[in-house]
Amino acid sequence: MKAMLHACIISTGTELLLGSTIDSNCNFLSQKLCDLGVRVIARFTVGDNREQISNAFNNALKLADLVICSGGLGPTLDDLTKEIACEVAGCQMELVEEEVKHLQEYFARRKRKMPEANLKQALFPPEAIILKNSKGTAPGMYLKKDGKVLVLLPGPPREMQAIYLQEVEALLERDFCLDDKQSASCTIKVMGPGESQVDEMLMDIINEPRGCSLALLAQDGEVHIKLTAEGENAEHSKQILREISRRIENNMDRYVFGHDEESLSGVVAKLLVNTGKRLAVAESCSGGLLAQMITELPGSSRYFWGSVTSYSNDAKVKLLGVKEETLASYGAVSPETAEEMARGILRKSGCDFSLAITGIAGPDGGTKEKPVGLVYIALAAKEDCIVKEMHFAGAREGIRILSAKTALDMLRRQLQYGGI
Amino acid sequence: MKAMLHACIISTGTELLLGSTIDSNCNFLSQKLCDLGVRVIARFTVGDNREQISNAFNNALKLADLVICSGGLGPTLDDLTKEIACEVAGCQMELVEEEVKHLQEYFARRKRKMPEANLKQALFPPEAIILKNSKGTAPGMYLKKDGKVLVLLPGPPREMQAIYLQEVEALLERDFCLDDKQSASCTIKVMGPGESQVDEMLMDIINEPRGCSLALLAQDGEVHIKLTAEGENAEHSKQILREISRRIENNMDRYVFGHDEESLSGVVAKLLVNTGKRLAVAESCSGGLLAQMITELPGSSRYFWGSVTSYSNDAKVKLLGVKEETLASYGAVSPETAEEMARGILRKSGCDFSLAITGIAGPDGGTKEKPVGLVYIALAAKEDCIVKEMHFAGAREGIRILSAKTALDMLRRQLQYGGI
Numbered sequence: 001m002k003a004m005l006h007a008c009i010i011s012t013g014t015e016l017l018l019g020s021t022i023d024s025n026c027n028f029l030s031q032k033l034c035d036l037g038v039r040v041i042a043r044f045t046v047g048d049n050r051e052q053i054s055n056a057f058n059n060a061l062k063l064a065d066l067v068i069c070s071g072g073l074g075p076t077l078d079d080l081t082k083e084i085a086c087e088v089a090g091c092q093m094e095l096v097e098e099e100v101k102h103l104q105e106y107f108a109r110r111k112r113k114m115p116e117a118n119l120k121q122a123l124f125p126p127e128a129i130i131l132k133n134s135k136g137t138a139p140g141m142y143l144k145k146d147g148k149v150l151v152l153l154p155g156p157p158r159e160m161q162a163i164y165l166q167e168v169e170a171l172l173e174r175d176f177c178l179d180d181k182q183s184a185s186c187t188i189k190v191m192g193p194g195e196s197q198v199d200e201m202l203m204d205i206i207n208e209p210r211g212c213s214l215a216l217l218a219q220d221g222e223v224h225i226k227l228t229a230e231g232e233n234a235e236h237s238k239q240i241l242r243e244i245s246r247r248i249e250n251n252m253d254r255y256v257f258g259h260d261e262e263s264l265s266g267v268v269a270k271l272l273v274n275t276g277k278r279l280a281v282a283e284s285c286s287g288g289l290l291a292q293m294i295t296e297l298p299g300s301s302r303y304f305w306g307s308v309t310s311y312s313n314d315a316k317v318k319l320l321g322v323k324e325e326t327l328a329s330y331g332a333v334s335p336e337t338a339e340e341m342a343r344g345i346l347r348k349s350g351c352d353f354s355l356a357i358t359g360i361a362g363p364d365g366g367t368k369e370k371p372v373g374l375v376y377i378a379l380a381a382k383e384d385c386i387v388k389e390m391h392f393a394g395a396r397e398g399i400r401i402l403s404a405k406t407a408l409d410m411l412r413r414q415l416q417y418g419g420i
Numbered sequence: 421m422k423a424m425l426h427a428c429i430i431s432t433g434t435e436l437l438l439g440s441t442i443d444s445n446c447n448f449l450s451q452k453l454c455d456l457g458v459r460v461i462a463r464f465t466v467g468d469n470r471e472q473i474s475n476a477f478n479n480a481l482k483l484a485d486l487v488i489c490s491g492g493l494g495p496t497l498d499d500l501t502k503e504i505a506c507e508v509a510g511c512q513m514e515l516v517e518e519e520v521k522h523l524q525e526y527f528a529r530r531k532r533k534m535p536e537a538n539l540k541q542a543l544f545p546p547e548a549i550i551l552k553n554s555k556g557t558a559p560g561m562y563l564k565k566d567g568k569v570l571v572l573l574p575g576p577p578r579e580m581q582a583i584y585l586q587e588v589e590a591l592l593e594r595d596f597c598l599d600d601k602q603s604a605s606c607t608i609k610v611m612g613p614g615e616s617q618v619d620e621m622l623m624d625i626i627n628e629p630r631g632c633s634l635a636l637l638a639q640d641g642e643v644h645i646k647l648t649a650e651g652e653n654a655e656h657s658k659q660i661l662r663e664i665s666r667r668i669e670n671n672m673d674r675y676v677f678g679h680d681e682e683s684l685s686g687v688v689a690k691l692l693v694n695t696g697k698r699l700a701v702a703e704s705c706s707g708g709l710l711a712q713m714i715t716e717l718p719g720s721s722r723y724f725w726g727s728v729t730s731y732s733n734d735a736k737v738k739l740l741g742v743k744e745e746t747l748a749s750y751g752a753v754s755p756e757t758a759e760e761m762a763r764g765i766l767r768k769s770g771c772d773f774s775l776a777i778t779g780i781a782g783p784d785g786g787t788k789e790k791p792v793g794l795v796y797i798a799l800a801a802k803e804d805c806i807v808k809e810m811h812f813a814g815a816r817e818g819i820r821i822l823s824a825k826t827a828l829d830m831l832r833r834q835l836q837y838g839g840i
Contacts, residue, residue, distance in 0.1 A: 013455070015635070016450075016463075016464065017450055017460040017461070017462075018450060018451070018454050018460075019447045019448065019449070019450025019451030019452075019453075019454060021637070022442065022447060023446075026439075026443075026465075027439045027440075027442060028439070029439070030436075030438060030439030031438070031439030031440065032435055032439075033439075034438050034439060040437040040439075040463065040467075041437070041466070041467060041469065041809070042437075042464065042466045042467075042470055042472055043436075043437065043461035043464070043465035043466075044462065044463070044464055044465075044477075045446075045462065045464075045465075046461070046462045046463075047460075047461060047462075049461065052461055052462055052483075055462075055479070055483070056462070059475070063472075065474070067460055077579065117477070162502060176528070194455070196494075196495060196496070196537075199496055200535070215435060215438070215498075216436050216496075217435040217438075217440070217441065218576075219441070224440075226438065232456065280735075287711055287712050287714070287715025287716070287720075288706070288708035288709065288710070288711030288713075288714075288715060288727060288729070289708065289712050291707055291708030291711070291729040291731075292707055292708035292709050292712050293708075294707070295513075295707025295708060295709075295731060295820075296817070298782070298783055298784060299784070300707075300731070300817060301731055301732065304731050304732075305731060305732045305734065305735055306728065306729050306730045306731040306732055306734075306735030306736075306739065307708060307728070307729040307731070308712040308726065308727070308729075308739065309715070309726050309727040309728075309729070310713075311706070311715060311720070311721055311724050311725060311726040312721065312724075312725045312726055314725065314726075314769070314770075315700075315726030315728075315769065317661075318768055318769070319726065319728065319739060319768070322819035323840070324654055334505075348738055348739070349734070350734075362718070363718055364718060364719070371773065388702045391704075393530065394555070394578070394580055395555065396716075397578075397716065398578065400715075400716075402828070
């Protein structure tokens with residue numbers, strides 16, 4: 001069995017350490033490398049500082065077979081990456097005439113003369129492959145040395161992604177036989193149980209080393225079970241993956257809502273479109289989140305009629321027809337009100353299904369009888385209506401998100417299994 | 421001048437290296453430490469791997485005076501951080517009875533028995549300060565040893581941020597005399613012009629080095645102007661900051677909506693509460709985002725009546741009273757429809773103000789006459805109604821967010837200046 005390739009990702013740039021810029025390059029490269037079957041073992045972010053950059057490259061080349069670094073290829077004095085990378089790799093840089101010409105042409109197209117400072121962007125060691133940058137001035141660099149590969153890419157995400165996709169991926173596949181991927185992976189997504197509960201439910205599978213690693217990722221009420229199977233070859237890996245997936249789906253049963261890139265709202269959307277059904281919703285404490293989750297997807301107008309965010313009791317009465325007596329007797333946060341909200345929007349819209357949410361998101365508003373986190377979720381269809389009582393833990397935003405997701409999941413189960 | 425404290429931030433968690441989870445902890449900690457005057461010199465991200473975590477701690481403690489690590493404090497076998505950190509720091513862990521009790525109580529409140537696995541969350545070295553976690557099971561740890569400080573925090577962002585703000589910041593200020601800060605900083609937030617336009621509007625200020633650095637951060641239609649003044653002492657820095665702020669506010673004028681931690685919805689909320697006015701909204705293409713931005717804030721029920729997401733034409737007619745003839749003559753995306761939506765929800769709610777949004781978020785649905793990004797935003801009050809026509813660039817999610825924010829900003833300007 002071929003050993004898995006290890007990679008280390010470096011981002012250089014002092015602005016990244018100030019915390020105001022999100023480093024999307026790291027995430028993009030991590031995802032792409034994982035897709036190629038490469039294991040990212042570490043990521044380093046350092047400022048425009050000679051010593052830090054040098055340390056980062058030295059550590060990375062010790063730890064990994066492949067080092068990809070973005071940032072620091074500009075023309076300013078702070079741009080040190082290429083110079084230091086070559087120092088650490090033991091290469092000498094030379095001025096490449098063709099690259100000087102490219103730079104001059106780039107500036108000429110913008111009616112400017114190339115500043116002297118940009119000359120350093122044309123310096124490269126002879127043993128490196130120069131990676132064309134169609135979206136900026138800094139070419140990247142792909143260097144194979146002493147059994148390792150060192151890739152330098154520009155910092156701006158659009159430039160970095162373009163060079164990676166157009167030039168680097170093919171070189172990596174060629175040099176590491178990566179298209180001959182031996183591993184196989186997939187993600188199984190569940191909704192309902194928390195991370196430790198999923199851990200318990202999969203204990204019998206987790207405890208057996210079967211050539212398949214399992215990672216749990218908790219994300220706003222969802223738990224993603226990421227499987228990576230490493231067999232003797234691609235076919236063997238796929239076989240292991242199928243077997244482990246089957247056992248996991250068996251254990252997790254109706255909690256499973258989707259796989260890989262699927263989202264909960266995407267799964268519900270597909271079920272509605274396939275059955276030609278339409279949906280309307282009424283929400284209170286989730287304040288628009290449920291509607292927003294549904295409409296995030298292009299084409300949602302095919303199955304989504306619209307929604308009401310009935311934040312005040314008056315809105316519940318005026319927009320949904322909830323009875324004043326119901327609010328007076330049971331309160332806004334009650335199964336009775338949830339049902340009337342669901343039936344109200346169903347009637348108004350003439351849709352096949354409706355969802356309603358009413359609860360206490362906090363941090364204020366909770367009492368001993370009705371604490372923060374108490375949420376009623378109703379699902380109505382024709383004459384029927386089911387109301388679920390939930391007790392969510394966490395802060396305001398978490399309770400709002402969980403309410404909206406649980407509502408969507410109730411509808412999913414109804415559509416998939418004819419019952420929640 | 422006192423030497424600047426150096427810090428290294430570590431994030432542990434294999435899911436971070438897979439590229440699907442954004443590491444917001446790094447950014448939060450970087451910002452907070454910068455605000456304290458600490459220089460973050462490097463950030464490391466490693467998986468749930470003994471060797472990698474050990475390397476990371478060893479390197480970090482060599483490079484920096486302060487090491488803050490998040491992740492790996494859970495109860496599962498993958499949670500190795502605390503054990504390895506103590507190994508590297510040369511400390512022995514012991515079971516802390518009081519923490520065992522806290523854990524048992526946490527599970528009892530959720531009607532569960534504490535799983536055995538959670539016991540390790542009560543292990544701590546005697547020399548460490550245990551940091552209370554009010555939002556989860558894993559307490560953090562603050563350890564001073566050999567002139568360095570090592571802080572361990574849970575991975576989930578809400579838990580990590582709460583412990584940092586409630587416990588860690590004060591300890592850092594105490595141990596490193598950080599409140600004796602010589603620099604002064606602030607952020608001025610504007611809405612309307614893009615980043616390069618703000619750059620041009622501040623050109624005269626940017627080009628003069630006056631002991632004050634200026635960084636622009638573009639965020640979903642907002643531009644944050646971050647100023648850091650470094651004078652000869654704290655008083656001098658504050659003076660420089662006041663002067664530069666005054667000049668920037670002068671140049672940016674009504675585009676300025678807030679400062680420092682203020683959010684656009686927070687500023688609008690304050691204006692509504694102070695004037696005792698109430699708001700209702702009707703949105704189409706923004707699909708619930710505007711309502712969600714308003715209700716994100718606790719206490720929004722004081723000024724928010726509710727909203728309608730009139731995604732279909734039928735919903736516009738049934739919920740808002742938009743006339744069928746208007747839709748037939750001008751279409752759903754028109755200033756006429758926007759006005760009727762705004763007047764409709766104003767009438768229904770009896771509120772002082774209403775906002776309405778109708779447009780084409782894309783990627784489909786655009787035509788030559790009405791392209792993707794065309795959005796009409798209406799603001800109504802009593803008998804008056806203003807409609808703004810916007811042409812937003814970008815992808816679907818960006819257009820939705822910009823629509824909602826622009827609507828809020830129209831209301832802000834109306835409340836602040838009596839006109840948009």
